[in-house]
Amino acid sequence: YxxxxxxxxxxxxxxxxxxxxxxxxxxxxxxxxxxxxxxxxxxxxxxxxxxxxxxxxxxxxxxxxxxxxxxxxHKVKYSLQDIRKKSPTSNVLSLSDEFEQRDYQIDVIKKSIHAQRGIIRAATGSGKTPIAAGLISELGVFPTIFYVPSIDLAIQAKNEIEKFVRKNGVPVEVGMVGGGHKEIKDITVMTIQTAVKALGGVWVKYDEEDIAKDETDINDIRQEIKDLIKTTKLMIGDECQYWAAETCQIISDNSISAQYRYAFSATPWRDKGDDILIDGCFGKCISNISASFLIQRGYLVKPTIYLITIKNMLGIKAIVENELRNKWISDMAISLAEQGKNILILCKQIKHGKILENLIPGSTFIHGSHSGKKREEHLIKMRSGEKRLTISSVIFDEGINCCPLDTLILAGGGKSPTRALQRIGRVLRPFPGKEEATVLDFMDHCKYMLGQSRKRLKIYKTEPEFVFKNWP
Incomplete structure (x- = not known):
């Protein structure tokens, strides 16, 4: 590559x-x-x-x-021998009776078990964790590790697996390593930052927008975590675009007993030309559940994407301190809030978020410096409708489930089209009374940024159900 x-x-x-x-x-x-x-x-x-x-x-x-x-x-003769130790399965796990699988989820689970490994491209709202829960339940192999790139996603995954999976008829206990937790169970959710630390590596950021960190002190159970990684029979990687990174390659290389390897992401590739390294960890892509497929079947709402042209780009003040651009964002947010919209504004820099918070009455800025508890409390208020106008840093980029959200303003720009597609997924989940989603992005006319805007637009257009309009 x-x-x-x-x-x-x-x-x-x-x-x-x-x-x-x-x-x-x-x-x-x-x-x-x-x-x-x-x-x-x-x-x-x-x-x-x-x-x-x-x-x-x-x-x-x-x-x-x-x-x-x-x-x-190249007409080279070869023989293929599988010398892996087979993982004994059990029938002690089952799915909760209240969990109703969709037809495509059943197909993905069957195909994945047959393949024993593979990458599952699954758009927001496809039910990645329910599919993973189905794999865990059907295979019944222990130990199992569910890897995630952030503490927020670890908490969410632990709660959902416990909700969906039963062990001998009762809710399964799921361990968690990361975010201050150090509980190892037959099924364990683990942050990739903690895993690589246990293996003696140093976490290297996925890209310039990666702010996820996990400073859990694992000195007392470092060897137990290493043993768990080396003996796990089933490994699942959520948001697998991270796994091309050298640090995740360390985890994969040490997972010497993992007969079953699966990965999930709405965008299972990177923008750096090294996607083959993700394949090396999990195998080829075996399923593609696109956002358009889910929209056509009524599992997601159709988004309308408005592209706003900004031409007064002034060097280092092009984004964060661009008064005209920020005025556009605040005016649009206020107008949409008056229409009863549930709005998420995403930015890249804390300084930018604070500027927008001061410009937009009734808004709340949530970022990585806030504790996990405060972020979760705010997310609960967003889900209940108590907080209808949230500004967030990239901590809300991936995997955050908040169905009432129906409007997204991409205030921070960004050169990663894969992150942009992930962000749109935040507002596509269905909710009573929600018939469509609104997304506002900017065509920033200055060096480098216009090219970045065009890359984002190009990846948006890979989804035929996405609608594009000019802002009125």
Whole structure:
């Protein structure tokens, strides 16, 4: 694969091994000009890039289908042997009687169990956690780890799995490691930050907008967590776009007993050209439940996306301190609030959120510096309708379930189209009296930002049920 920053990698390579005339330095003539492509194949233990060094030629098991396709295309004969230890299943788990599975969820669960691994592209509202609960229940293998990228999602996943899954007829107890919790059970929800810390790694941010952190002190149970990761039979990764990161690769490499590996995301890819690393952890994509599919079947509401052109872009004041742009946002928010809308405004910087909070009467700004308890309390008020105008940093980007939300203002811009598509999902869930969703994004006319706006628009248009209009 060729990563997004391949140009700078090539430059670094050339500075290291070439002289000022562009010729290889003495003793380095054996090297070939490098085009920035990185191989996922390791050829021996001495040059192995894996967290656990391995001998002979090898590559991640999730890339087996790609490897076989390559060998077949080049007419190379090979034999395939599965030397994994099979995980004994049990029938002690079941789903709650009150849980009614949708037809496509049943199909995904059957297909996933047959494949034993795979990536499930599942848009917001498709029921990712119910599908995961179905896999956990049907397979009945222990231990099981459900990985999440944030503490908020850990709490949400733990509550939902306990709601859906029964063990010997009673609600299953789900452990949680992360967010100050250190309880290990047969089924455990764990933050990826805590997992990599237990394995001796250091968490590296997913991208410049990643603010998730978990500072749980695990010194007293570090070895227990390592043992759990190495012995888990079923691993599930939520928001799997994170798993291309080097730190998540460490977790995957240490999951040596995981016969069953599944990943979920509305956007199971990155913007950095290294999606193949996600496949390496979990295998190929085996299901695609798009937002448009769910809209057509009535499981999501149709969004109308308004694109507002902003041309007074002034250098470092282009977004955060752009008075005209912020006036647009505040006027639109006030107008929509007067129409009874439930509004979420997403921004990237705390300074920006505070500016907007001061401009918009009745708004509340929630960000990562607030405690998990305060964020959860505010989310409950949003769900009840008590708080109808919320400004948030990127902590509400992924997985937050708040059905009453019907209006989204993307105030912060951003170069990641995958994050933008995730954000739209925040307002698509159905709710009594909610017939449509409104999304407002900006076409920011200045260097770099216009290109970013166009990338977001391009990914929005991959969903045929999304409607586009100019703001009146």
């Amino acid at each position: 060729k990563p997004e920053d391949s140009f700078w990698l090539i430059e670094s390579h050339n500075r290291k091994y070439k002289d000022k005339n562009g010729n290889y330095k003495k003793g380095e003539g054996w090297r070939q000009d490098w085009d920035g492509t990185i191989s996922t194949v390791c050829y021996n233990k001495a040059k192995c890039k894996c967290n656990i060094p391995k001998s002979k030629t090898h590559f991640p098991t999730g890339l087996l289908s790609k490897g076989m396709k390559f060998l077949d295309e």
